[in-house]
Amino acid sequence: MRSVIRGLLLFCIVQFIGSFATAQTALPDSIKFGLKTPLSTIYTHLYYLQPDTYNEAKAAQALNADPKEAKDLAVELKQVLDGKGLYVDISTLPQNPNYVDSTSGKHRYILFQKYPEIYVELINGKWLYSRKTLEAIPKLHKEVYPFGSDILVNLFGKFGQKHFLGLYVWQYSGILLISLITIVFHQFLSFLIGLIIKQLIRSPKIPKQQRIVIQKASHPASLMILTVLLQFLVPVLQLPITTAKYLVLILNILTPIYGTLAAYHLVDLISIYLWKKAEATETILDDQLVPLVSKVLKVFVIICGGIIILTVFDVNITALLAGLSIGGLALALAAQDTIKNLFGSLMIFLDKPFQIGDWIQANGVDGTVEEVGFRSTRIRTFANSLVSVPNGEITNTSVDNFGLRVYRRYKSVINLTYSTPPNLIDKYVDGLRQIVANHPKTRKDYYEIHMNEMSPASLNILFYIFFEVPSWSEELKARHEIILETLRLAESLGVQFAFPTQTIHIEEMPGQPSLPPQNRLNNEEIDNKVALFINDYKKRHDPGVQNTFK
Numbered sequence: 001m002r003s004v005i006r007g008l009l010l011f012c013i014v015q016f017i018g019s020f021a022t023a024q025t026a027l028p029d030s031i032k033f034g035l036k037t038p039l040s041t042i043y044t045h046l047y048y049l050q051p052d053t054y055n056e057a058k059a060a061q062a063l064n065a066d067p068k069e070a071k072d073l074a075v076e077l078k079q080v081l082d083g084k085g086l087y088v089d090i091s092t093l094p095q096n097p098n099y100v101d102s103t104s105g106k107h108r109y110i111l112f113q114k115y116p117e118i119y120v121e122l123i124n125g126k127w128l129y130s131r132k133t134l135e136a137i138p139k140l141h142k143e144v145y146p147f148g149s150d151i152l153v154n155l156f157g158k159f160g161q162k163h164f165l166g167l168y169v170w171q172y173s174g175i176l177l178i179s180l181i182t183i184v185f186h187q188f189l190s191f192l193i194g195l196i197i198k199q200l201i202r203s204p205k206i207p208k209q210q211r212i213v214i215q216k217a218s219h220p221a222s223l224m225i226l227t228v229l230l231q232f233l234v235p236v237l238q239l240p241i242t243t244a245k246y247l248v249l250i251l252n253i254l255t256p257i258y259g260t261l262a263a264y265h266l267v268d269l270i271s272i273y274l275w276k277k278a279e280a281t282e283t284i285l286d287d288q289l290v291p292l293v294s295k296v297l298k299v300f301v302i303i304c305g306g307i308i309i310l311t312v313f314d315v316n317i318t319a320l321l322a323g324l325s326i327g328g329l330a331l332a333l334a335a336q337d338t339i340k341n342l343f344g345s346l347m348i349f350l351d352k353p354f355q356i357g358d359w360i361q362a363n364g365v366d367g368t369v370e371e372v373g374f375r376s377t378r379i380r381t382f383a384n385s386l387v388s389v390p391n392g393e394i395t396n397t398s399v400d401n402f403g404l405r406v407y408r409r410y411k412s413v414i415n416l417t418y419s420t421p422p423n424l425i426d427k428y429v430d431g432l433r434q435i436v437a438n439h440p441k442t443r444k445d446y447y448e449i450h451m452n453e454m455s456p457a458s459l460n461i462l463f464y465i466f467f468e469v470p471s472w473s474e475e476l477k478a479r480h481e482i483i484l485e486t487l488r489l490a491e492s493l494g495v496q497f498a499f500p501t502q503t504i505h506i507e508e509m510p511g512q513p514s515l516p517p518q519n520r521l522n523n524e525e526i527d528n529k530v531a532l533f534i535n536d537y538k539k540r541h542d543p544g545v546q547n548t549f550k
Contacts, residue, residue, distance in 0.1 A: 038094045044059065049074065085241070097122075118133050119133060152237070182230065193221075217269070227251050270294070344391030353399045360403065365387050366381060367382060442482070493530070
């Protein structure tokens with residue numbers, strides 16, 4: 001609240017200094033008075049409504065209206081200009097009696113481009129305020145003074161008409177009254193917002209992060225409301241234009257600044273909501289999208305606030321945007337690859353060919369996706385290096401996403417020696433199938449385990465199965481368990497694995513038994529061994545007891 005009091009003190013100082021800076025432009029009376037040029041008409045209207053030269057009848061001569069109505073309309077028009085802080089610079093007004101507006105091609109001069117309805121025009125050899133201006137005055141006056149322009153004058157009566165240091169007593173009293181209203185309203189607003197915030201903070205449904213954001217946004221929002229209130233109250237003071245133009249300008253600037261700050265903090269509230277939505281989804285890619293959307297929204301808020309502030313300074317936004325578009329075209333031609341990558345990132349976010357943490361192969365790079373940015377995608381290779389691949393290239397190449405696999409394939413060939421009997425091979429294959437069927441991490445509805453090939457050095461069993469695991473580490477662990485069980489089964493049955501060697505067999509040597517090993521087990525004995533192994537296997541890996549392999 002101290003800032004409000006300091007502002008009011010500064011306002012009074014500016015008014016005091018401005019009262020000494022209202023000297024009129026040194027122009028001959030033949031040019032300043034009369035109705036022969038736009039300058040003389042406008043000067044006549046404003047000059048005869050100043051405190052020291054006040055004459056409503058002479059000021060009304062500048063209006064193309066009935067004398068009975070002209071006086072009131074002339075005063076109201078002056079009040080509108082002062083209330084909106086529209087300062088008329090006499091030195092810039094045209095002195096040509098035959099002045100022609102370049103836009104319309106008519107003998108017309110518009111005082112302010114913001115208000116094209118306020119203009120003077122040449123009528124029967126005289127420059128007068130147009131009928132259109134006279135029709136617009138009551139509406140504009142109502143907008144500037146919704147409570148009436150003489151509310152303070154009537155409130156303080158004759159006592160308020162005394163003049164002191166450039167202002168009337170009723171104006172000083174009005175400053176104090178508006179200050180009091182502002183202070184009371186600020187206290188009420190702070191109490192109301194504080195009460196709402198306390199209720200939100202106490203609510204268990206509002207997370208702590210959201211409470212902090214609400215508190216940050218509430219302060220600039222309350223200040224914005226105060227500046228809007230002052231925009232309605234300050235014109236009632238009817239201050240001299242030399243002071244009013246700066247005061248109105250400051251209020252017009254502060255309102256969008258505080259509004260922009262409030263909207264900027266509310267973007268964080270939107271980001272929190274988007275984070276919750278992103279956490280509810282299985283994909284991690286939208287987690288990367290949330291901060292990018294937050295940054296874009298904040299930049300958009302700042303740009304909008306900047307445009308509003310520029311309009312306060314009468315900057316031609318259309319011309320500015322046209323200039324920026326031309327510059328943007330030149331920049332786009334010079335940065336085609338950057339724009340290509342930008343659109344590539346948008347396609348990745350929309351199409352979602354992969355997400356953070358997926359193992360992919362793209363553009364010759366094999367690794368895990370760590371980050372998806374606006375320009376490139378960063379992939380951590382299995383050599384632990386970080387590779388940045390432009391998004392434009394990713395969208396134009398095939399992406400093999402291993403992270404989206406439901407099942408992970410494992411293919412191997414088990415080589416047995418030629419000395420292994422067919423019935424033993426058949427039982428061993430059947431045991432392998434039961435190992436796969438009882439393993440908790442294997443696909444049960446599809447696997448292929450068959451005697452597949454007779455190579456020169458071995459009998460080959462195709463071992464083709466799938467693991468239902470989410471990561472490569474768990475896949476390796478499952479492989480480890482399966483391979484160990486195949487070795488244990490082979491050891492139990494006496495199955496020998498072949499090596500890539502050449503062996504010369506001599507069937508018989510004089511006085512020596514036959515060299516090839518002889519299997520002395522019958523089918524029943526083999527079945528018993530397989531059954532004993534499988535039963536032992538089930539006991540060791542019963543899901544109800546223990547779900548891991550040892």
